Amino acid sequence: MSKTIALLKDAKDDSSDQETFTESTDLIMRNPQYGLDIAAMLAKTPPGQQVYYATVLSEAKTGWTPDLYEKYFNWIRSSFDYKGGRSYVGFIDVARRRALSHVSKDKFDYYNTLSGDSLVSGGGNDLADVEGPKGPGRQWTVDEALAVVKDSLDNRNFERGKQLYAATLCISCHTMNGEGGIVGPDLTQLGNRFTPKDILEATIHPNEVVSDQYAATVFELNNGNSIVGRLIKEDQETYFVSQNPFAPQDLREIAKNEVKGLKASDVSVMLPGLINSLNPEELKDLMAYLISGGNKENKVYKSVAP
Incomplete structure (x- = not known):
């Protein structure tokens, strides 16, 4: 034993x-x-x-x-x-x-x-970690989502927004206030740089604009196969590629003499439709949190509906 x-x-x-x-x-x-x-x-x-x-x-x-x-x-x-x-x-x-x-x-x-x-949750199939969306969700379009959040983020719940930020996987790939993943851009200043429409468009249709800084590369091999990943570094003989956004430090080595060509991938590593599990109130809480950059003292939480 x-x-x-x-x-x-x-x-x-x-x-x-x-x-x-x-x-x-x-x-x-x-x-x-x-x-x-x-x-x-x-x-x-x-x-x-x-x-x-x-x-x-x-x-x-x-x-x-x-x-x-x-x-x-x-x-x-x-x-x-x-x-x-x-x-x-x-x-x-x-x-x-x-x-x-x-x-x-x-x-x-x-x-x-x-x-x-x-x-362990009651069903035994999921861990009782963060509280996920209650829904019911929908196939959000940019126009529908913008109509819900535009000029309507008063009295939002900061803690609930933080939970939804984790539940919708944002934290897995993005850094905010020094916490989170590093696969995507830092979101701490998101609300200062982009409008709610910009944020929603990037979230709902991530493939439309893929930043060169965070784009994946397609490595076309001599044997006819291909490998997709983010090129992190290279030396004279080897490409070092990250393929897992949840473990970006795990690098795959690809010998340069096995590669006949490289091209940029037209598919974003970001999953489309991440907000489709949210109901309108949850969407508002998440958007307020994103706009605030994870700062409870942000002005978005100071506004009060009349």
Whole structure:
């Protein structure tokens, strides 16, 4: 039992699995409709061998000690940080609850809390992190969205706007006040530089204007295939390319002698329609937050409806 528990921390996956993950990154920037789902998963891919041992151990009814239970349920809690597709959290939670069924009744509440019960929603398929949109959403057009937010951002909820900024994935790719991703432009001064219409057009139709600074590059290979990603740096022999907006530090190396040509991608790495899950009030809260640059003292929050 103790040897198997040790493997929860130290077991390594086969190197061939990593090759599969690397190839999967090509899908991220080719189709923004589902690319960010893939990106989120690959940024924190669960260790398959460790998940296997955790699942096997969840069936064990004997051989446990308090120390082994501590290590096991701590691993379970930490495993919720990984991304493995929409069913992953539910899968881990099933193992968690199965293991809990074997603990003594007087220790159930303790181990239930230790194993991350507070992190899992009632359905077991999503983490209780930020509160997502309540909707109902719609296929927002620029004109419809502008009609809702123009001259109508009084009495907005700063905290709700901040939650929606995270729930709609803005924070994953953009920096605001020093926090967030670095794949897209810094949004701290967004409200000072652009009008609400500009912001809505860039959000709803991101492919219409793709900044050279943040555009992806298509690397056309000699074998007829191509690789899409952001060129971060290069030397005499190699291109270093970032393909995952959720893990931009993970660079793929492409040998220059394998590349016959480069061209700019006409597809933005930003997912279109990110606000389509929002209802009108939620859209107002998000827009107020964007315009404020994440500053609760911004003038947008000082206005009061008559």
